[in-house]
Amino acid sequence: MSSATPPTGTGALAKREARLAWALLAPTLVSVSLVVVLPLLAIFWISFKPFSLSDLRPPAPVVRESLRGSGDDLRIEYRLRNSSQDIDVTGVTLSDTLPDGVTATAGVTAPCQLNGRDLFCDFGTLTGGQRERIRVPVTLDGDPDALEQQIEASEPKLTGSGPNILTNLDFSLENYARVFDGSEFWGVFWVTLFYTVFGTIGALLMGLFAALLLNKSFKGQGFIRGLYLFPYVAPVIAVAFTWVALFDPFSGSANALLVQMGLRTDPINFFGERPLALIMVTVFEIWRYFPLSFLFILARMQSIDSSMYEAADMDGASPFQKFWLLSIPQLLGILSVLFLLRFIWTFNKFDDIFLLTGGNAGTRTLTVNVYEQAFAISNIGAGAAVAVVILMCLLVFSFVFFRFISREEGL
Amino acid sequence: MRNGFITGPVLGALWLVVISTTIAITMSFATGAAFRPQVLMSLLWGAAAGLAYVRFPARHAPARLAVSALLGLSCLTSLGPVVIGPETSLQATLVTILSMAAVMHVSLAQILKELPFGELTRHEFEDAVIRFCTGFGYIFFTAIVVIPFYVMVMTSLKSQQALLQNPLDFSIDLTQGTALFRSYIELFRDFNFGSYLWTSFFVSVLTVFITLAFSVPGAYAVARFRFQGQKAFSRSILLIYMVPMIVLALPIYIAFSLTGLRNSILGIVMIYPVTTIPVALYMLQGYFRGLPTEVEEAGLMDGLSRLAVIWKITLPLSLPALASVSLYVFMIAWNEFLLAFMLLDDPSKFTLTRGVTMLNSSEIPRQHLMAGAVIATVPIMALFLGLERFMTKGLTAGSVKG
Numbered sequence: 091m092s093s094a095t096p097p098t099g100t101g102a103l104a105k106r107e108a109r110l111a112w113a114l115l116a117p118t119l120v121s122v123s124l125v126v127v128l129p130l131l132a133i134f135w136i137s138f139k140p141f142s143l144s145d146l147r148p149p150a151p152v153v154r155e156s157l158r159g160s161g162d163d164l165r166i167e168y169r170l171r172n173s174s175q176d177i178d179v180t181g182v183t184l185s186d187t188l189p190d191g192v193t194a195t196a197g198v199t200a201p202c203q204l205n206g207r208d209l210f211c212d213f214g215t216l217t218g219g220q221r222e223r224i225r226v227p228v229t230l231d232g233d234p235d236a237l238e239q240q241i242e243a244s245e246p247k248l249t250g251s252g253p254n255i256l257t258n259l260d261f262s263l264e265n266y267a268r269v270f271d272g273s274e275f276w277g278v279f280w281v282t283l284f285y286t287v288f289g290t291i292g293a294l295l296m297g298l299f300a301a302l303l304l305n306k307s308f309k310g311q312g313f314i315r316g317l318y319l320f321p322y323v324a325p326v327i328a329v330a331f332t333w334v335a336l337f338d339p340f341s342g343s344a345n346a347l348l349v350q351m352g353l354r355t356d357p358i359n360f361f362g363e364r365p366l367a368l369i370m371v372t373v374f375e376i377w378r379y380f381p382l383s384f385l386f387i388l389a390r391m392q393s394i395d396s397s398m399y400e401a402a403d404m405d406g407a408s409p410f411q412k413f414w415l416l417s418i419p420q421l422l423g424i425l426s427v428l429f430l431l432r433f434i435w436t437f438n439k440f441d442d443i444f445l446l447t448g449g450n451a452g453t454r455t456l457t458v459n460v461y462e463q464a465f466a467i468s469n470i471g472a473g474a475a476v477a478v479v480i481l482m483c484l485l486v487f488s489f490v491f492f493r494f495i496s497r498e499e500g501l
Numbered sequence: 502m503r504n505g506f507i508t509g510p511v512l513g514a515l516w517l518v519v520i521s522t523t524i525a526i527t528m529s530f531a532t533g534a535a536f537r538p539q540v541l542m543s544l545l546w547g548a549a550a551g552l553a554y555v556r557f558p559a560r561h562a563p564a565r566l567a568v569s570a571l572l573g574l575s576c577l578t579s580l581g582p583v584v585i586g587p588e589t590s591l592q593a594t595l596v597t598i599l600s601m602a603a604v605m606h607v608s609l610a611q612i613l614k615e616l617p618f619g620e621l622t623r624h625e626f627e628d629a630v631i632r633f634c635t636g637f638g639y640i641f642f643t644a645i646v647v648i649p650f651y652v653m654v655m656t657s658l659k660s661q662q663a664l665l666q667n668p669l670d671f672s673i674d675l676t677q678g679t680a681l682f683r684s685y686i687e688l689f690r691d692f693n694f695g696s697y698l699w700t701s702f703f704v705s706v707l708t709v710f711i712t713l714a715f716s717v718p719g720a721y722a723v724a725r726f727r728f729q730g731q732k733a734f735s736r737s738i739l740l741i742y743m744v745p746m747i748v749l750a751l752p753i754y755i756a757f758s759l760t761g762l763r764n765s766i767l768g769i770v771m772i773y774p775v776t777t778i779p780v781a782l783y784m785l786q787g788y789f790r791g792l793p794t795e796v797e798e799a800g801l802m803d804g805l806s807r808l809a810v811i812w813k814i815t816l817p818l819s820l821p822a823l824a825s826v827s828l829y830v831f832m833i834a835w836n837e838f839l840l841a842f843m844l845l846d847d848p849s850k851f852t853l854t855r856g857v858t859m860l861n862s863s864e865i866p867r868q869h870l871m872a873g874a875v876i877a878t879v880p881i882m883a884l885f886l887g888l889e890r891f892m893t894k895g896l897t898a899g900s901v902k903g
Contacts (some may be wrong), residue, residue, distance in 0.1 A: 091896045108728035110807055114718035115734070119780055121715065125775040126741050129752035136752070146758050258586045314639075320646050321884050323892070325836040328855045328874035329715065332653040335867060338668075343652055346877040347529060351537045377645060408629045439747035441838050457747045464751055476747040488743055491735065 130481070136474040138261040143468035149174030149252030150184045151216060155245075157238045166192075166241060168211075168224040174252060176218040183223075183251030184211045189240045191232040198226055209246075216250070255362050265475035269463070282437065282455040285372050289436045292376035294429060297383025298421075300414075304384075305391045315388075322381040330445035333374055337361060367451035371443050375436060391417070392425040430491045434484065456480050503626045505555045506620040512633050513551020513609060514544040517572070520605055521582035523640055524597060530651065534595045535586025543582040546572040550605065551699060554613045565606065566597035573602030609637060650878075657684050657872035682813055684872035691849065692854060692869075694876060701853035702880075704769055705834040708828045712781045716826075719778075725794075729897040735776025735786070741779045744838050754843050764847045772840055777830045784829070788817065788822035825894045828884065832892075835881050853877045 100108070154169045174178050174209070186219065188207040197203050202224055211224060230237050269275060300318055304311060321329060324496035337344045337360035345357040360370050394417070402412050440457040443449060449458035457478060464473025521543045525536040553568040575581035576598050582600065585594055612632045615874065616625060655671040658681050663670065674680065688694040722728075723735055753772060754763070762768035777883065792815065800810045816823070841855040857873040885892050 104727070107726050111722040111726035111728045111731075114722040118715050118719040118782065122741060122773050122778060125753070125772060126749060129749045129756075130744070132752035132755070133748060135610050136755070180808075252581065300642055303635055303642070312889065314643075315893070316886060317646055318642055319893070320650060320882070321882060323832065324650075325838070325854055325857075325874075325877045325881065327836075327838050327857050328653065328878045329649060331857070331870055331874050333860060334647045335656060335871060336649060336652050341665050341668050341867065342529070343668045343671075345760060347526065350529065350535050350669065351525070357615055408623045409631055434743050438743070438747075438748040440745065445838075457745055460751065470751065471756065473751055477751060478574070478747060480745060484743055488740060491743075 098160075131267065133474050133477050133481070135266055135477045140264055141469075141471040141474075143465065145470075147178045149179050149218075151179055151184075151213075151248050151250045153184060153246055153280075155242060157187070164230060164460070165227055165230050166226045168222075170213070170216075170222040170224070170227075172180060172218055172220050172252075173247045174215040174218055177252050178218060179216045179250050179252045180214070180449070182213040182216050182248070184213070184246050184248055185209065186244065186246035188226075188228070189237065189244060190242065191237055192230060193227050195227045195229055198224065203335065204332055247395070252451050252472045253442060265471040268472050269479065278454050278456055280461050281368060281452060282457075284368060285375065285439075285443075285455055286433060287374035288372045289379070289439075290429060290432045292372065293379040293432060293436075294383050294425065296376055296380035296388050297385075297428075298425075300380060300384040301387035303392055304388055314415075318384060319381045321378045325472075326441045327445060329378065330374070330442060334361060334446060337370065361447050362453040366449050367453050371453050372445050374442060374446060375439065377430065378442065379436075380496050383402055383432065386424055386428055387421060390421055394420050399498050425492065428492060430487075434487050437483065437487070438480075440453075456483075503621045503623070505616050505621055508621060508626060509555030509613055509616060509618075509900075510548035512553035512612060512629060513549075513554065514547035516609060516612060516633060516636070517543040517547025517582055517605065519551065519637055520608070520639060523603070523644065524600055524604070525583050527645070528593060528597055529669050530648070530671055532589070532672055533667050534589040534593055536587075536589075536597065537584045539582060539584060539709075542575075542580055546575065546582050550609060551613065554609050555616055555618050558615075558617075565610065569602045569606040569609075572605065573598045576601055587682070595644055612636060638731060653871050653874055657868050657875050658682070659868055661866045661868060684866075684868045685876070688860075688869060688872055688876065692856070692860070692873075693851075694853075694873070695852045696849070697851050697856040698876065698880075700766065700851065701835060701877075704766065704773065704852055705831050706776060708772050708773040708834040709768070709830045712777045712830045713827065714780050715774065715825065716781035716785055717816070718783045718811070719822075721789055721815065723782070724786040724789035738779045739781050742783075746776065750843050753840070755826065757844055763844050764850060766850055768844055769841065769852070771879065772844070773834050773837065776837075776840075777833050780833070781826050781830055783828050785819070785822060788819055792818055821894075824888070825891045828888055828892050831884070832881060848881060 098265065100313070150173050152171055152173050156167050156169075157164070159165050160168050167185075168184065170182075170184065176274065184202075186209045190210065192207075194204055194207075198209070199215055202209060204226070209226065213222060216222070224414065304315055304318075311483060336342055339357045339359040339362070342357075342360075344360070348354040358366070361367050398416055399412060402416055407415070438457060439455075443453050443455055443458050444461065447453045449455075449462055456479065459474045460476045460480070462473075463476055464470045512622060518538070518540055521528055521538040524820075525538040528534070528536045545782075550568045553564050557564045559565075572582060576583045576585055577594070583597060585597060612629060614629075614632070616629055616853060621629075651671070655673065658673050659671070675681070679686075710803075756761040758770050762771070796818070797810050797814055800814045805813065814882070835853065838854045839857070841852045842858055845851055845855050848859065854877060857870070860870045860873045
């Protein structure tokens with residue numbers, strides 16, 4: 091009937107191409123989902139669990155084996171305990187083999203049994219903090235020191251495990267309650283917002299200014315462009331510590347300069363006072379990332395058709411008019427894309443603040459709070475809950491980003 | 502406002518404030534002696550100079566030279582744009598006076614070039630303002646970029662005592678020979694920095710190779726093949742780019758602790774490439790799209806398989822892009838701090854950035870920390886300056902679009 095319609099569906103060639111495409115993508119897909127998608131799911135999981143740093147080592151039985159006594163009263167002692175003070179460990183057994191030259195002289199007490207050289211004990215459940223001691227009276231046949239070493243070197247085999255908080259199905263909202271508790275969360279939130287908004291806008295404006303300076307060819311332009319990229323290219327660790335040294339209240343050059351110029355009589359603790367510390371980390375952020383905006387704006391500027399400016403010159407437009415009426419509209423696209431991207435990345439920034447102030451003096455942003463909760467207070471669950479809050483914010487941002495970017499870049 | 506006799510003095514006054522502050526700070530950092538810019542005096546002298554330069558248009562008019570020389574010499578009294586401290590050496594004083602006069606003369610002549618004394622057109626006025634802003638911009642950006650790096654290098658060459666005595670004195674005594682580099686020698690001898698340097702290099706190079714091995718085929722597939730989910734895929738690359746590292750670091754820390762990968766170079770080498778693959782993939786697919794398909798199709802017609810086409814045609818054509826991507830990835834891996842900080846505790850396995858963090862303690866003198874920072878910075882800077890063209894390209898492609 092429909093002889094004139096083109097074939098629908100995918101042909102053999104297209105199928106083969108798609109298969110090859112997926113084969114080429116597979117390594118990336120697998121590795122990225124292992125390291126990105128899986129951890130993201132894990133974050134959600136952990137955020138609902140009362141999980142602390144010490145829970146990384148689940149409760150387990152621990153044993154120490156030693157040769158004690160002397161003469162006729164020689165014995166091997168096993169001291170067994172539950173590593174946790176309050177959680178039970180179940181299915182605890184111990185098995186060991188006596189080395190050659192060691193003979194057991196008497197039987198052992200329950201729950202152990204000795205079968206030739208093989209010792210086996212079944213303790214069942216160890217309650218929290220429970221300790222057990224097993225004595226095996228022995229005689230030695232040979233060099234006592236060597237045998238003692240041999241006894242203590244052979245590790246007895248242990249089984250038994252406690253409940254693993256990570257894998258069980260107990261969930262609670264405690265972490266979220268803790269995160270949103272009181273005014274602390276809103277304090278952190280406003281700090282993040284201040285840092286993000288001003289850091290982004292500042293870096294953008296500085297980048298625009300620097301790009302305007304270099305948007306003409308002269309000797310040494312390449313060198314200056316390279317120089318202005320230094321803050322971004324240098325390792326964050328080097329520049330952050332340099333800033334800390336530079337603004338140190340006791341031995342920092344900045345304070346010395348201020349005192350010498352007569353602007354201050356006493357040194358300022360730049361990274362230790364509210365709200366100065368927050369302003370300083372924002373300034374650092376601007377300083378470190380203006381090169382990035384500068385590079386992009388410059389690239390865009392150099393691709394603007396110069397005939398437009400020539401036409402404007404013919405019409406007698408002044409330099410400011412050319413800037414406001416020609417350059418800015420041309421740059422608006424890249425500026426807004428940069429704003430959105432930098433906004434998201436500044437929001438995500440952790441290293442800079444962590445190295446400069448460690449989140450003290452009113453500079454704790456959401457990302458630093460993840461670290462604070464998880465490692466400083468060693469409550470990984472609460473850290474994960476903060477991380478989930480961050481992810482929620484990012485979801486909103488990326489929604490805006492994609493709606494916008496689709497229009498701007500045709501992506 | 503748009504009159505030469507107003508614009509000239511205003512710009513001159515503001516410009517002298519900029520110049521005197523710059524020279525005072527430069528001289529302070531260079532000699533450690535006391536130099537103080539005076540805003541009010543600078544404004545007055547600058548206004549006078551601006552007036553003179555607008556009134557006498559000849560390039561080296563005697564009045565211009567005289568007012569510049571005067572404002573330079575006035576630094577000897579307490580009425581100059583810069584006050585020189587009493588214990589400053591004769592040399593430094595002379596340099597200050599000369600540079601004040603010379604810099605002011607040359608730069609002000611440039612800023613107020615062809616500015617008439619009377620009424621200005623809009624063009625003349627705006628051009629002068631733009632020249633002023635340009636001059637200010639160059640000084641400002643150069644200062645903010647250079648000062649921290651200068652302080653970093655100079656601090657690493659000083660002793661703790663000298664630093665506490667006068668934090669501004671960065672002059673170095675060249676007669677002490679190799680003793681100048683004692684912080685560096687100690688870092689390499691006592692703090693194992695040679696091994697950290699090697700670990701960082703090894704990890705970064707390995708990261709580059711693994712990243713390329715994963716991202717080249719992936720990028721080619723996204724750029725050249727049509728398949729279901731292609732669009733969703735390129736978007737999710739961008740999305741992954743937006744997940745903060747600290748959020749991922751937490752579960753990775755837990756997983757590595759449980760599996761015993763924490764504290765091992767293997768763990769680091771496993772995790773670094775994954776953070777760089779999305780960037781590299783994005784940069785490369787952009788480049789592959791720009792390559793002409795005809796060459797590849799010719800290869801296919803001649804009987805090459807797809808993989809052979811990639812290996813023999815696409816890759817040789819994209820060597821510049823591969824260089825950019827490699828450099829960018831190398832930079833990310835070299836500068837990476839968070840994962841190294843969280844996952845490495847054993848000093849024998851530190852990367853360079855982790856090693857420098859270790860130096861940030863009150864028991865280790867400041868100059869050691871700065872020397873460590875210099876050691877971490879110099880290789881990446883050398884690479885950057887040597888291959889600036891590739892690097893800039895890599896940065897441009899990697900960051901906005903990616």
